[in-house]
Amino acid sequence: MQFSSFTFWPLIVLLGLCLGSFLNVVITRLPVMLMRQWRQEARAQLALEEETPPRFNLAQPRSMCPRCETPLRWHDNLPLIGWLKRHGRCAHCNGRISVQYPLIELAGGVLAISVALLYGPDWQALWVYAACLTLLALAAIDWRLQLLPDILTLPLLWAGLLYHWLFQPAFLGDAVIGAVLGYMSLWSVYWLFKLATGKEGMGFGDFKLLAALGAWLGWLALPLVLLFSAGLAAILGLAYQASTPQARGTPMPFGPFLALAGWIMLLAGDEALAVYLSIAS
Structure with missing residues (x-):
């Protein structure tokens, strides 16, 4: 893994912020996916009719406001920038967007820099x-x-x-x-x-x-x-x-x-x- 010093650090920061953004999806959606799975398993054990909820996974549906469920525009999904640009509020309903999102993205970037400093491009x-x-x-x-x-x-x-x-x-x-x-x-x-x-x-x-x-x-x-x-x-x-x-x-x-x-x-x-x-x- 070889990078020039000019490209290495911007790539590391960008990678960390993007992976932090994806981690927000995992943090918010994975528990819901597990709850749905456990509910289906419980209904199967009780011989109840199987439910068919809307598709919900890490890819679907699109990212949306947690309050009004309006899909986010692509530029509102940019790590850190999207949240800061809107001052932590939804562009549609003006409801507050949790500070969790920029904090996790920032943590992803900080961790990327820390690991790169300690281990290098390895x-x-x-x-x-x-x-x-x-x-x-x-x-x-x-x-x-x-x-x-x-x-x-x-x-x-x-x-x-x-x-x-x-x-x-x-x-x-x-x-x-x-x-x-x-x-x-x-x-x-x-x-x-x-x-x-x-x-x-x-x-x-x-x-x-x-x-x-x-x-x-x-x-x-x-x-x-x-x-x-x-x-x-x-x-x-x-x-x-x-x-x-x-x-x-x-x-x-x-x-x-x-x-x-x-x-x-x-x-x-x-x-x-x-x-x-x-x-x-």
Whole structure:
């Protein structure tokens, strides 16, 4: 993969913004697609008549205003530019368009630049960037709906093992152990908490996400991932509940904090792990 310095960075930024725009489609539509699928499966189990809803997938229908459902013009779909040009409002009904859209697009661009700076124009960079985008989609979906879909977490896990098999075969054993320990650690916490309180403290998607991070990062990185994610969740959770008293007792998704810790370790894991091991020793 060879690029001149003149074309490399504009291409990276453009690619990141466009993939961030596509990620918005995944974040908003994938949960609806899954809900429809689960509904159809439930109706089939109950021997109810099959429903035939309008076609709905990642490609159809066209992008539209979430309020008035007016299809967006092509220039309103341009990453960042479309939202900023309309000041975050629909051109037809003047309803507000969520700030999620430009933020995800911007995050896609920032992640692209970060991965390119660390890995350069290399095939490994594409794998790591795909993992970062998957974590971004999982974080956004879990934040909105407290849902970590298997259709994203399981491919992320297998992709981590395949990445090491292709590029770092000497690390594959650590990755396999990381996947197993990642799942079992949160699974154990889940059952200890449930036996002690009779309540569910987290969902099974969290186990699978930490297993995927273990596959990418190896078992040695798991304590740092848990330290980062639990610390961030505690700090932000306490701050949110202190500023919003009516939110006290409301469940808070853990997936976004696991994803954030995963980004830190994917992009700066060697340095963080070296500091951690030096302190631990």
